[in-house]
Amino acid sequence: MxxxxxxxxxxxxxxxxxxxxxxxxxxxxxxxxxxxxxxxxxxxxxxxxxxxxxxxxxxxxxxxxxxxxxxxxxxxxxxxxxxxxxxxxxxxxxxxxxxxxxxxxxxxxxxxxxxxxxxxxxxxxxxxxxxxxxxxxxxVARQAELSEANRQKDVFIAMLAHELRNPLAPIVSAAQLIALRAGADDGVARAAAIIRRQGLQLTRLVDDLLDASRIHSDKLTVQRAPADLRDVIASALETSAPLIDASAHAFDLVLPPEPIPVLVDSTRIAQCVSNLLHNAFKFTPTPGRISLHVSLQPGRTVSMRVSDTGRGISPAMLPRLFDMFTQEGRSGTDGNSGLGIGLALTRDLVQRHGGTLAAHSDGHGKGASFEIVLPLSEEIAAAPAPVPTPALAPDTDPASAAPASLPAILVVDDNEDAANLLQALLEMHGFTVDLAHTGAAALAALARRPYRMVLLDIGLPDMSGYDVASGARQQGLLRNDAYVVALTGWSDADSRQRSADAGIDRHLNKPVQMEELLDVLRHSR
Known part of the structure; x- marks a missing residue:
């Protein structure tokens, strides 16, 4: 031995x-x-x-x-x-x-x-x-297991968001189609508005869930660029317009007359303001008063304060207000709804811009105010270039335009319900629309006829939408002025980059609003 x-x-x-x-x-x-x-x-x-x-x-x-x-x-x-x-x-x-x-x-x-x-x-x-x-x-083994579980969770949430957006697209499109055909039937119009509003609310929850996952995995990104904060506010108000119009609250807006230069991700800051407005309207009993007051502050900062006369916030809740998944009451009671993500997401986005978010309330029944403070920038956003001659003039009534003057559109989506409803909506606006439900069918349709625009789903059964777009461009199946739009449930930065790499001109998330789609049709080359 x-x-x-x-x-x-x-x-x-x-x-x-x-x-x-x-x-x-x-x-x-x-x-x-x-x-x-x-x-x-x-x-x-x-x-x-x-x-x-x-x-x-x-x-x-x-x-x-x-x-x-x-x-x-x-x-x-x-x-x-x-x-x-x-x-x-x-x-x-x-x-x-x-x-x-x-x-x-x-x-x-x-x-x-x-x-x-x-x-x-x-x-x-x-x-x-x-x-x-x-x-x-x-x-180490446990950490590896948790990392893998976290990765699988992120993949699952992304897949869930995609799968939820797919049925949401035809639901919202059907609501818009019903509203257009309701005519004088107010009951049908109200039902369509309810379906559309709730569909958009579900879309908002899906987006919040995705953003929460991105925060935890540190994949939430902001793309800062010079902007006029007044334009960002206008975008937030446009998003919140259905909520503001449908409420019986008084709404006050105070904006400085001069440009407000900021270096921000305009979409994300508009999302922050929209989140605060959404909460103010949700937690304010009718009739109430909500205000958005934007003002320049000492130290080259700008303040955006959203105030309401709603139910207020208890002193015990204020320190935890911006924690993820935190709500003062159980969801579904006392006006609470959603996932408790909005304020946590808003604070995270504001902090990524070098700003602060603070809340104040004197207690229950005494209203609340939320203030976003952002640093000012030395540079203002450049004036937008003149819009090129559009395919459809913005002031043109689509329903009255001659079909021959409107672009021919190819809708590519394996969800036949979504494709058929989108076709019906576009045809009601005077467009000529063909359908394809596979990548091969899309390439065959492009070979038979030149299309001014292609609305392309990414998750097709035989090949991806990226392959369809890159293949069509490589084979010369697209006109020089053809405009390819990804219409998909995939919304992450990687999917958007892959769209750009494949030669896709615009990446839109399902369910798309007809107003947004018409705006793309009007201003695309």
């Missing part, structure tokens, strides 16, 4: 009892031989025990306490018998020699006990180290 000379591990069970004592005897004999070899060099008195100390220490360290004490006994006997003399007559020894011999034996015993305590401590240290390594390995 190969001994392990490591802090007593051999004597801990790696070698049998007899072998350990045989090893101790061997060490004693080596020490004794060394002492005899040095007898002419070292005087008998003064250095009689020098060679025995290493033997005792090594025996105690490697073989254990018992073998160490055994070598200590043999060493004491040998010192007396061969070097202290006279042999077998300890009473004849000088008192100083006897004291030296007892002192020598005591030191050897103490050394053995110290070595044993050291070995015990080392064994505990090794055991602790082993447990720590096992714990570290378990933590």
């Amino acid at each position: 190969q001994p392990q000379f490591s802090g007593g591990t051999w004597r801990d069970g790696a070698a049998p009892f007899a072998l350990r004592y045989l090893f101790a005897t061997f060490l004693f004999l080596v020490a004794l031989a060394a002492r005899f070899m040095l007898v002419d060099v070292l005087p008998a008195r003064g250095f009689p025990f020098l060679s025995f100390f290493p033997a005792v220490l090594l025996a105690a360290y490697v073989a254990g306490l018992g073998p160490g004490l055994f070598v200590a006994f043999l060493s004491t006997w040998a010192a007396w018998a061969f070097f202290m003399g006279p042999r077998l007559a300890p009473t004849a020894m000088a008192q100083s020699d006897l004291i030296a011999l007892v002192f020598f034996a005591s030191i050897l015993v103490v050394d053995c006990l110290v070595i044993e305590r050291m070995n015990l401590a080392m064994r505990k240290l090794r055991a602790t180290g082993t447990r720590l390594r096992e714990s570290e390995d378990a933590l």
Whole structure:
């Protein structure tokens, strides 16, 4: 058996009892031989025990306490018998020699006990180290599992958002189609408005869920550019217009007359303002008053304050108001709805712009105010370039325009309900629309006829929309002025970049509003 000379591990069970004592005897004999070899060099008195100390220490360290004490006994006997003399007559020894011999034996015993305590401590240290390594390995494995679970969660949420947007698209389109055909039937028009409003609310929840996932995975990005904050406010008000128009609240808007230069992601800041307005209208009983007050502040900052006369916020809730998934009451009660993500998302977006978001309320029933403060920029957004001659003039009534003057559109979507409803809506506005439900069918349709615009779903059954767009451009199936729009449930930055790389001109998320789609049709080349 190969001994392990490591802090007593051999004597801990790696070698049998007899072998350990045989090893101790061997060490004693080596020490004794060394002492005899040095007898002419070292005087008998003064250095009689020098060679025995290493033997005792090594025996105690490697073989254990018992073998160490055994070598200590043999060493004491040998010192007396061969070097202290006279042999077998300890009473004849000088008192100083006897004291030296007892002192020598005591030191050897103490050394053995110290070595044993050291070995015990080392064994505990090794055991602790082993447990720590096992714990570290378990933590690393657990971290890998959690990372994979988090990745799968992000993939699942993205897939869920995509799958939810697919049925939402025909629902919202159907509501718009019903509203257009309702005529004088107010009941049908109200039902269509309800369907559309609730469909958009569900879309908002899906978007919030996606953004919450992006915040946790640090994938939420902002693309800052010079802008006039008044234009950003106008975009937020446009988004909130259905809510403002449908409410019975008084709404006040105060804006400075001069441009407000900021360096922001206009879409994201508009989303922040829209979130605050949405909450103000939701938590204010009718009739109430909501205001949006924008003002320049000292220190080259601008303040956007949304105030309401609604139910207010309790002092205990204020410190936790911006935590993710936090609501003062259970969802579905006391006006609470949604996922409790909006304010947390708004604060995160504002902070990414170097700004702050603060809330204030005097308590229940006393209203609330939320203030976004952003730094001003030195540069204002450049004036927009003149709009090129549009395919459909903005002031033209689509329903009254001659079909021949409007673009021919190809709608590519494997969801036949969504494609058919979008076709019906566009045809009601005077467009000529063809359908394709696969990538191959889309390429075949493009080969048969030139289209002014292609509305292209990304998730097709036979190939991706990216492949359709890049393949159509490579094969020369698109007119020089053809405009390709991705109409998809995929909304992440990677999907948008892949759209751009495939030669897709615009990336729109389902469900798309007809007003937004008509605006794209009007201003596309």
